[in-house]
Amino acid sequence: MISTAMKPMLSARTFRAIIIATSLSTLAACSPPPSSKVLIETGNKSIISSYQAFSLASQKLNKAATSYCKAAEDNQKFETVRSTWREAVLGWSTVQNIQFGPLMVDNQAWKIQFWPDKKNLIARKVEALLKESDVITPQRVDDASVVVQGLSSLEYLLFDAKAGTLERYTGEKGQRRCELLVAVSDHLNNVSSGLYNSWRADGGNYISTFSKTGEKNTEFPDDNIAIGYLLDTLVSGVELIKRDKLERPLDITTGGNGEENHPLQTQVYQLEWWRSQYSKQAIITNLHALKNIFNANEAYGLDDYLRDVKQQSALSDKINDGFKRCIAAASAIEGSLFSIANKPEHRQPILAFDSELANLLAVLRNDLPTALGVSLGFNSKDGD
Amino acid sequence: MGMQRRHFLLGSSAILFAPRLLLAAPSGLGDNSNKRGFSPVLSAASNANGHRIGVWRNDGWQYSQPINHRGHDSAYHRRRQELIFFSRRPGRELYIVDATTGSALLTIQSEEGYHYYGHGCLSKDGHYLYTTENHIDNDGAGSIGIYDCENNYRCVGHIDCEGIGPHELALMPDAKTIVIAIGGIKTLPATGRQTLNPETLAPALHYLDIESRKIVEKVAAPHYQLSLRHLDISPDGSVLVGAQFQGQLPSDKPLVFYHRRGQTLQTLDTGELPLHFKRDYIASVSIDDRGKWGVTSCPRDNLVCLWDLQSLSLSQVWNLRDCAGAIYDQAYEQFILSNGDGQLLALVPGNKTLKPLAYSAGTHWDNHLTLCV
Numbered sequence: 146m147i148s149t150a151m152k153p154m155l156s157a158r159t160f161r162a163i164i165i166a167t168s169l170s171t172l173a174a175c176s177p178p179p180s181s182k183v184l185i186e187t188g189n190k191s192i193i194s195s196y197q198a199f200s201l202a203s204q205k206l207n208k209a210a211t212s213y214c215k216a217a218e219d220n221q222k223f224e225t226v227r228s229t230w231r232e233a234v235l236g237w238s239t240v241q242n243i244q245f246g247p248l249m250v251d252n253q254a255w256k257i258q259f260w261p262d263k264k265n266l267i268a269r270k271v272e273a274l275l276k277e278s279d280v281i282t283p284q285r286v287d288d289a290s291v292v293v294q295g296l297s298s299l300e301y302l303l304f305d306a307k308a309g310t311l312e313r314y315t316g317e318k319g320q321r322r323c324e325l326l327v328a329v330s331d332h333l334n335n336v337s338s339g340l341y342n343s344w345r346a347d348g349g350n351y352i353s354t355f356s357k358t359g360e361k362n363t364e365f366p367d368d369n370i371a372i373g374y375l376l377d378t379l380v381s382g383v384e385l386i387k388r389d390k391l392e393r394p395l396d397i398t399t400g401g402n403g404e405e406n407h408p409l410q411t412q413v414y415q416l417e418w419w420r421s422q423y424s425k426q427a428i429i430t431n432l433h434a435l436k437n438i439f440n441a442n443e444a445y446g447l448d449d450y451l452r453d454v455k456q457q458s459a460l461s462d463k464i465n466d467g468f469k470r471c472i473a474a475a476s477a478i479e480g481s482l483f484s485i486a487n488k489p490e491h492r493q494p495i496l497a498f499d500s501e502l503a504n505l506l507a508v509l510r511n512d513l514p515t516a517l518g519v520s521l522g523f524n525s526k527d528g529d
Numbered sequence: 530m531g532m533q534r535r536h537f538l539l540g541s542s543a544i545l546f547a548p549r550l551l552l553a554a555p556s557g558l559g560d561n562s563n564k565r566g567f568s569p570v571l572s573a574a575s576n577a578n579g580h581r582i583g584v585w586r587n588d589g590w591q592y593s594q595p596i597n598h599r600g601h602d603s604a605y606h607r608r609r610q611e612l613i614f615f616s617r618r619p620g621r622e623l624y625i626v627d628a629t630t631g632s633a634l635l636t637i638q639s640e641e642g643y644h645y646y647g648h649g650c651l652s653k654d655g656h657y658l659y660t661t662e663n664h665i666d667n668d669g670a671g672s673i674g675i676y677d678c679e680n681n682y683r684c685v686g687h688i689d690c691e692g693i694g695p696h697e698l699a700l701m702p703d704a705k706t707i708v709i710a711i712g713g714i715k716t717l718p719a720t721g722r723q724t725l726n727p728e729t730l731a732p733a734l735h736y737l738d739i740e741s742r743k744i745v746e747k748v749a750a751p752h753y754q755l756s757l758r759h760l761d762i763s764p765d766g767s768v769l770v771g772a773q774f775q776g777q778l779p780s781d782k783p784l785v786f787y788h789r790r791g792q793t794l795q796t797l798d799t800g801e802l803p804l805h806f807k808r809d810y811i812a813s814v815s816i817d818d819r820g821k822w823g824v825t826s827c828p829r830d831n832l833v834c835l836w837d838l839q840s841l842s843l844s845q846v847w848n849l850r851d852c853a854g855a856i857y858d859q860a861y862e863q864f865i866l867s868n869g870d871g872q873l874l875a876l877v878p879g880n881k882t883l884k885p886l887a888y889s890a891g892t893h894w895d896n897h898l899t900l901c902v
Contacts, residue, residue, distance in 0.1 A: 244831065249848035263781070290801055360564075366888035370870050373850055377831065381807075523575065523869030523893035524812060524828040524853040527722075529601060529617050529647060 179445070179454045180368035184356040186444035187375060188344075191437050192243065193352060196341040199236030203337040206233045206299075207330040214323035217314040226326070227303050227421075233333070234296055234423055238430035239437070240340070242382030245364075245374040246351050247343035256336050257295040261389070261415045266292045267301045268308065274325065281324040283331040293325075295333055302326050304421040373519045375438065375447060380509050380521065382435045383471075386428050387502040390417050395486055397499050405496070411486045422481035429475045436468035447517070457516045464513065467505035474498040565875050567865055567886045568858045568902045571612055573600025573895040582614040582624060583631065584901050585873070588887055592631025596624065601647030602697070602897040608655045609678060612901070615660065617647035619718040623660070625682055628901065637682050642666030643674065644718065647896075648697040651678070652739070653704035658682060661695035661709065669715045669725070671695040673707070673737060691744045692735055693726065696758040697814075702766050706745070707737045710757040710770055713750075727775065732757045734770060734788055748794050752782060759813055763820030763838065766790060771811025771825050780809050785825055785834070787841055798842040806830050812896050813855040815864060822878045824864045826852040828896075833866060835878055847883055849874070854898030867894035 177185060206229040213222040237257055240248065248254055259267060270292040279285065286294055302325065303309045314323050342348035358365040365371040391397060394415040398405070416424045440446040451461040478485070478494045485491035514521040569586040573596075582600045583593025601617035611634065612626040621644050623637040639645055642665050649660035658676040663669055664687070673688040673695065692711035700707055713732035715725045724730075732750040734757060737743070750757050754776040761769050768788045774780040784806065785797040808829035815824045816838065823836040828851050837844040851869030855876075858865050864876040866883065871892035874883040 245848060252846075292801070360885075360888070363882055363885055366872060366885060367890055369890070370850070370872070373870060377850065385807075520851070520869055520893065522828060522831075522851040524896055525808075525810075525831075525851050525869070529896065 178368070179450055180372060181356065181358070182445045183375075183441065183447055183450045184358070184368060184371050185352075187438060187441040187446055188352045188355050190442040190444040191440075191446070192240070192246075193341070193344050194442065195236075195239035195434060195437075196337075196344050199233070199240055200334075200337040200341040202229070202233040202236035203330070203334045205229045207327070207334040210327050210330040214314075214327050217319055217323050218311070220311055223311045223314070230296070230299055230303055231421070231423060231426070233337075234300075234418060234421075234427055235430045236337075237296060238427045239434035242378055242385060242431060242435060243438075244377045244381055245371075246355065247340050247349065252291065253336060253340060255291040255295075257333065259292050259295065259297040260417055262292075262297065263415065265414075266290075267297055268305065271298055271301055271325070272308070275318075275321055281321065281328045283328050283335065286325075286328045286332040294329060295336070298329050299326070299333070300418060300420050302329070306420075309420070369519055372447070372517060376509075376514060376517060376519055376521065379435055379439060379513070380506070382431060383502060383506045383509060386431055387499065387506060390424065390428055390431075391482075391495070391499055391502070395482065395495060397496065405492070409487060413483050413486045416482055416486070419483050422483045424482045425475060425478060429472055432468055432472045432475065436465065436472075439464060439468070451516055455516050455518075460508070460512055460516050463508055464505070467501070467508055471498070471501045471505055474501040565863070565884050565886055566861055567863070567873070567875060568860050568900050570854075570856065570865060570867075570873075571603040571605060571614070571899040571901050572854060572867060572897070573603065573614060574889075575599060575893045575895065576891045582612075582626070584612065584628075585887065585889075586901075589889075594626070594631070594633055596622075600624075600895055602649070603899045604649055604651055604658070605899055605901055606651060606655055606658075606678060611678075613649065613658065613682075615647050615649050616645045618663065618716065618722070619644040620647075621645065623649075623658075623676075623682065635682060637676070637684075639674070640684050640687070643672065643687070645674075646694070646696050646712075650698050650700050650707065653700065657685075659698060659700075659707055661690075661698055662687065663694075663716070664689075665717055669693060669717050671711065673698070673709070688737065688742045690735055690737060691747070692731060692733055694732075694756070695735075697760050699760060699762050699768075701736075701762060702764060705739055707739060708760065708762065708768050709735045709737060710760045711735050712756045712758050712773075713753070714756055714775065724775065730754060730756065730775060732772070734760075734768065734794070736790065746790060748788055751786075751794065751796070752780075754780070755782060755784070757786075759811060761814045761816040761823070763816050764818065765820055767820060767838070769814050769816055769823045769825075769836070769838070771814045772809075773811060774809035778809050779807050782809070784809060784811050784827075785814075785823075785836065787838070795841060797836055798840075800843060806832075812853055813898070815855040815857050817857045817864070817878075818859045822864075824855045824857075824866075824876060826855045826866065828852055828869065833876065833883075835876065844878070847876070849883065851893075853894050853896045856898040856900055858900060860902065865898055865900075867898055869893040 209226045209229040213226045344351045358368050394412050396409050396411045418424050440448045448461045451457040475498050573582045580599050581593045581595050584591040600614050602615050604613040610628040612628050614624040616622045621639040625635040643662045646661040660674040662672045662674045664672040671690045671692045673690050675686045676682045677685050694712035694714040696710045696712045698709040711733045713730035730753050734748040735744050736746040738745045755772040756775050757770050759771045770786050772784045783796045787795045810829040812826045812828050823838050825834045831850050833847045833849050833852050835845045854867035856865050866874045871889040873886040
């Protein structure tokens with residue numbers, strides 16, 4: 146009897162042990178490899194958060210514009226619209242450099258920002274639309290040229306020395322300008338929330354496409370391919386800041402060695418956000434965002450992957466240090482880039498920043514691809 | 530002429546890789562994967578172990594062999610059942626491979642004083658092979674080499690193509706004319722890939738009359754720095770050509786053009802949107818079997834563009850890292866794309882997304898694909 150009574154007890158214990166052992170091994174099996182962890186955490190902790198912040202900032206801007214247009218003489222409300230626009234620009238600056246996913250589909254980036262505007266199209270097309278007589282709705286804005294959409298158009302409407310003043314919003318003509326301001330901000334709100342939803346697990350679930358790689362994944366057959374796109378994001382982000390946001394408009398031709406010996410021929414109207422003189426802040430936010438992507442916002446990012454899997458702690462630190470030095474150098478520039486562009490006494494900090502960007506870019510281009518075991522571009526480099 | 534012909538018979542001495550067992554079904558239809566089927570392709574490729582050329586079928590190399598440097602484009606000689614692989618500049622080898630067994634048949638060395646540019650095309654009857662070459666000994670003049678396919682691909686002469694840096698060329702539907710993309714860039718092996726004539730580039734499309742061996746039409750590129758490099762021909766004889774800008778980037782210039790004999794070069798319209806090119810570089814150009822659609826790959830901008838050739842305008846753009854080869858696969862009504870990340874993908878006009886065809890981790894597909902059908 147005893148023995149028969151013991152049997153089920155033992156079996157129950159063994160059974161429980163088996164369950165525990167099984168669930169432990171299932172846990173171990175579920176724990177993703179480091180490369181997948183990088184994708185999951187970079188996507189969730191950094192990229193989706195940035196899209197969310199951008200979407201919320203656009204929503205706030207839309208609300209501020211709507212509220213202002215109920216009483217267009219209210220200077221305080223006008224200033225609120227301007228400050229929420231700045232927040233939205235910073236939100237955009239955190240996702241602007243991402244080189245994959247929903248942002249790359251159907252010209253989404255152009256709907257948010259039209260830059261550089263070499264032919265002054267924004268002013269021309271916005272004014273042309275204002276002269277038309279049909280009702281301005283977000284749909285009308287969507288059907289119109291991308292030039293009248295997004296943050297660039299709003300910058301013109303809010304900051305242009307002639308067109309973006311409080312006075313222009315008063316009177317009969319002002320009403321229509323306000324309608325456009327509200328419609329464009331509404332449209333931007335739709336675009337930015339669309340991007341955020343496309344990424345979310347409970348929306349378009351692009352996070353799954355990005356982080357669950359494999360044979361059946363239409364974009365990423367393995368983790369390395371997806372990591373390649375993260376690498377591109379870092380490299381092309383720093384390249385864009387260096388070449389297009391700094392060197393071209395400010396006529397920096399030293400290639401980062403600090404020597405200049407020719408009369409400056411700056412093109413300040415090619416600065417990003419020149420009308421609002423917000424170029425520097427956007428650049429600093431870009432750099433923070435790129436650093437944030439590299440670190441998966443303090444979660445398990447490329448920095449940890451380099452350390453744990455690739456035994457490249459020194460490189461990981463060097464890249465983080467490079468970002469910090471760039472951010473410090475940009476922050477040390479006094480005044481807006483637009484206002485100091487042609488002042489020789491302000492040149493040195495600009496060149497110092499450019500030189501830091503060159504150093505960081507060299508590490509990202511030369512050392513990081515090798516360390517990650519990902520090519521920066523086989524045909525891109527030397528395709529013939 | 531003082532031609533020195535050097536042919537190397539590789540035969541059994543070549544290191545050959547036996548066709549791997551192909552377990553995958555030839556078509557993705559019916560199995561539980563979401564992969565589409567596709568026709569086998571010739572391509573050059575590189576990986577950590579070096580460079581190779583061969584034919585890729587379904588999920589693996591049908592056969593391939595190592596070569597000493599990067600390959601470029603290739604051609605399929607259907608009647609002779611031979612594959613031809615061209616060396617890129619400043620390479621001097623043509624590789625002839627048996628299409629049935631994959632064994633290397635011949636390695637042809639360019640004539641003394643010449644090197645290849647990576648492209649070639651066959652005459653309609655398959656008797657002759659034409660290649661773009663640099664006549665190094667004539668200060669880098671552009672030249673078209675003629676090879677007799679029926680006689681061990683012996684070089685039987687050269688034609689001055691009246692332009693520096695001829696790159697891709699193709700036989701026109703009339704079978705009498707060859708259209709040549711003249712890149713304009715002068716390089717000499719002594720100075721590597723350095724451009725020796727940066728201020729005086731003269732890129733153009735040149736039409737060569739095969740019989741008279743004369744250039745019968747020249748169409749200059751719209752700007753001297755728009756190096757015309759790659760092209761394809763529509764069944765009606767229209768030419769789609771892609772440029773690589775040689776000046777300060779981005780140029781904000783159109784990079785894709787359409788040409789019909791006797792007419793001016795037409796710019797393909799990208800609408801109000803300047804394509805977000807940062808590096809202005811078109812690699813492969815391909816047209817479908819009806820001349821309705823054109824595809825261009827832009828590896829430096831990670832973009833693939835689909836052009837509507839009826840309206841001469843941009844139809845769709847995809848983001849694809851380091852995209853390289855593009856070729857129309859009539860049997861499956863799709864364009865096959867390759868990239869430096871080892872992916873082969875299908876672009877079907879009208880479909881929103883690219884579909885995966887095959888993936889080879891660690892393989893870098895080189896610039897061009899050729900169908901092996």
